[in-house]
Each structure stands twice: as C-alpha cells, then as structure tokens.
Amino acid sequence: MTISDALRAATAALTQTSDTARLDAELLMAHALGVTRSELLLRHMTAPAPEEFAPLLTRRQNQEPVAYILGTQEFFGLDFIVTPEVLIPRSDSEVLVEVALKARPDGRRVLDCGTGSGALLLAVLDHLPEARGLGIDRSLAALAVAAANAARLGLSNRARMVHADWEQAGWSRDLGPFDLILANPPYVEDDARISSSVRDYEPAGALFAGPEGLDAYRVLLPQLSALLAPDGVVLVEIGAALAAPVSAIARAAGMTAHLHRDLASRPRVVELVHSA
Numbered sequence: 001m002t003i004s005d006a007l008r009a010a011t012a013a014l015t016q017t018s019d020t021a022r023l024d025a026e027l028l029m030a031h032a033l034g035v036t037r038s039e040l041l042l043r044h045m046t047a048p049a050p051e052e053f054a055p056l057l058t059r060r061q062n063q064e065p066v067a068y069i070l071g072t073q074e075f076f077g078l079d080f081i082v083t084p085e086v087l088i089p090r091s092d093s094e095v096l097v098e099v100a101l102k103a104r105p106d107g108r109r110v111l112d113c114g115t116g117s118g119a120l121l122l123a124v125l126d127h128l129p130e131a132r133g134l135g136i137d138r139s140l141a142a143l144a145v146a147a148a149n150a151a152r153l154g155l156s157n158r159a160r161m162v163h164a165d166w167e168q169a170g171w172s173r174d175l176g177p178f179d180l181i182l183a184n185p186p187y188v189e190d191d192a193r194i195s196s197s198v199r200d201y202e203p204a205g206a207l208f209a210g211p212e213g214l215d216a217y218r219v220l221l222p223q224l225s226a227l228l229a230p231d232g233v234v235l236v237e238i239g240a241a242l243a244a245p246v247s248a249i250a251r252a253a254g255m256t257a258h259l260h261r262d263l264a265s266r267p268r269v270v271e272l273v274h275s276a
C-alpha cells in the first residue's frame with residue numbers, strides 16, 4: 001500500500017477518535033518515516049507505507065494524544081518535548097505569553113508556578129533576552145522535562161527549574177521579587193466531562209482542582225502578592241467559567257484583576273497587579 005492510500009485509510013479510521021483525523025494521520029506517518037510533515041507531503045506520498053505506521057495509528061485510535069505519540073508539541077513557535085508526566089501545551093495558552101510580553105517587555109525576573117513542560121516560561125524567556133526565569137513544579141518528572149526543554153532551546157543559562165510545592169509552607173522563602181509571575185495551574189472540576197484523550201492520558205495533577213476547579217487558585221493566589229515586585233504582573237490561565245471567582249480570590253488577596261480572552265473569545269487569562 002502506498003503512503004497516500006495508507007493516509008486515506010487512516011483518516012477514515014480516525015474520524016471517530018479525532019476532529020483532526022487527516023492531520024493526525026499525516027503527523028503519525030511523518031513520525032514513522034522520520035521526516036517532517038511537509039517533506040512527507042512533498043516527497044513521499046507514492047512510496048510504500050512503512051510498517052512502523054500501524055502501531056502508531058493503533059495508539060491514536062485508543063485516544064492517546066498525538067503529542068505523546070510523537071514526543072513533541074509546538075507552542076508559540078517553539079518545539080517542546082512532552083511526556084505523559086506533563087500537560088500538553090495548548091495553543092489556547094499562547095495568549096498568556098502574548099499578554100506577558102506586552103505587559104512587561106522590560107521584565108527581567110520571571111516565575112512560572114507549575115511549569116510542567118516549561119512551555120510558558122521558556123516561550124517568555126525566548127522573547128525577553130535579558131530576562132531570567134525560575135520554573136517550579138511539585139513533580140520531579142515534570143521538572144526533568146522542563147530542564148530538557150530549557151537545554152534544547154538554548155535557555156539553560158537563564159532558566160532554573162526547581163522542585164517546590166505551593167501547598168508546602170516556606171516554598172517561596174528566598175524567592176522573589178518577580179516582574180512577571182505566570183501560572184497555568186490545574187483548574188478542571190473533578191467530575192468534569194472531558195474527553196478520554198485528556199482524562200486517560202494527561203497527568204491528573206496538572207488538570208483537576210477540586211469540585212469547582214478553584215482549589216489551586218485559592219492556595220496559590222494569596223501567596224503571590226508577596227513575591228511580586230511593585231510594578232509586577234501576574235498572569236494566570238483560567239477555565240472559561242472561572243473569570244468571576246478567580247478575580248474575587250485575587251481581589252481578596254489585594255490584587256486588581258483584568259480579563260483577557262483567547263482566540264475563540266473565551267475568558268482565558270487573568271492579569272493581576274497590586275491594588276493601588
């Protein structure tokens with residue numbers, strides 16, 4: 001069977017599983033061949049399909065996310081290593097990076113709370129050549145991925161990945177002040193109906209945050225004001241329904257909240273500064 005035929009069959013086989021069946025099939029085929037997707041489309045369509053393709057297709061049919069099968073995910077124009085120990089960076093989160101760069105183009109000291117793959121922190125550092133950053137995570141496995149991404153992107157000299165848990169007293173002793181604090185904490189309600197490709201494959205600790213999805217904000221946000229420089233800016237990702245409760249938590253913690261939407265116009269990022 002040619003690659004072209006195999007892609008057609010795979011697309012049909014994936015329509016139940018994926019909204020992006022053809023794209024998924026092409027990405028998996030390119031991975032099986034060890035070429036880029038454009039190389040695949042330009043040069044390889046009439047070649048015989050490689051035998052490495054079928055097991056990759058089976059994994060995707062079992063709902064495994066493409067990013068975990070490939071081991072990489074593009075975010076903000078950069079290529080990140082991802083493993084099942086880290087949340088897959090979403091294009092929805094790119095708005096947080098954009099807002100950070102716009103809010104503090106002069107930012108020098110950046111903290112990323114719950115850095116995971118390091119995507120938010122490393123994307124910001126990549127665009128702020130003078131800045132240095134600290135990524136913290138309670139997962140050692142995630143920190144190893146974040147450190148590997150820092151090295152891969154040539155940012156190891158400016159990005160430090162440190163084991164810390166904001167639920168443990170004293171975690172932030174000796175840290176700060178920061179010009180920018182970023183966070184994409186877990187915010188999914190425990191019983192939310194989410195696709196099995198997320199629920200069964202992505203790390204629960206990066207997703208779920210109590211019955212209302214607010215547990216992480218309740219613990220983290222009140223601690224941030226003390227870490228923030230006088231002109232500092234906090235940017236936290238939120239679930240679309242959480243703008244009001246997260247803003248209320250921030251106000252109670254002495255900060256003023258401003259909402260930003262993602263490309264689909266859903267509430268996505270809350271920007272916080274010290275209240276005047």
Ligand code: GLN
Pocket residue numbers: 087090184185186187188194198206207208237
């Ligand atoms: N955006 C993710 C999702 O909808 C959730 C990320 C998070 O909880 N921080 O699956």
